[in-house]
Amino acid sequence: MLTSRRTGPPILPKEGMGSNLDPSSPHPLPSWLSQEDLSYYASKFDKSGFTGPLNYYRNLNLNWELTTAWTGAKVKVHVKFITGDLDLVYNSLGTKQYIESSGFKRDVPNLEEVVIQEGVVHFNNQEAAEDITNHIYEFIKKF
Known part of the structure; x- marks a missing residue:
């Protein structure tokens, strides 16, 4: 699950997580x-x-x-939202549409930027650490 590149809902075997892993043939770790x-x-x-x-x-x-x-509260601080285009949460039912529509900006009125990182999954702070660091640095130096 940690390294999956699938954007659909997680499908776990009824035997439980890890039951389909062959210990004699471990999956290679991603570069990050x-x-x-x-x-x-x-x-x-x-x-x-x-x-x-x-x-x-x-x-x-x-x-x-x-x-x-x-419920209905607004996030009133300045915000830069960063996610990966392969993030399971970003791709879950209605989330992408909400972020890309006026709904997100309505609820987060000081939303300054939405960054969708291509080819990045849920743990973007690890997978694209340098890019995330640069985004955070550029954001906070304005203050």
Whole structure:
């Protein structure tokens, strides 16, 4: 899932994540993810488990209830939005249309720029680190 280039919805085998991986034939890591990075992340999940990150998704209904007070709220700070054109979230139902329509600008009135990085997935800060750094630097130096 971390390195998928598919823009459609994730399709997981009913046996669970990782059940279709052949340990004798590991998938090569992408250029932006080193074995050292992967080992570091894995060590953190070894220590704390993966339950915390999954609980957000298990709790979606309550999350919506807890944030209803902010329904219709506007993001009033200056914003530069950056995503990858292959990002699963960007390509999920209605998101791309919302970002590209006047709806996003309506809800984020100080939206200065939307950057869609070609060929980049969800972890754009890792996959296109130098590009992201340059975008952030150019954005904050205006202030």
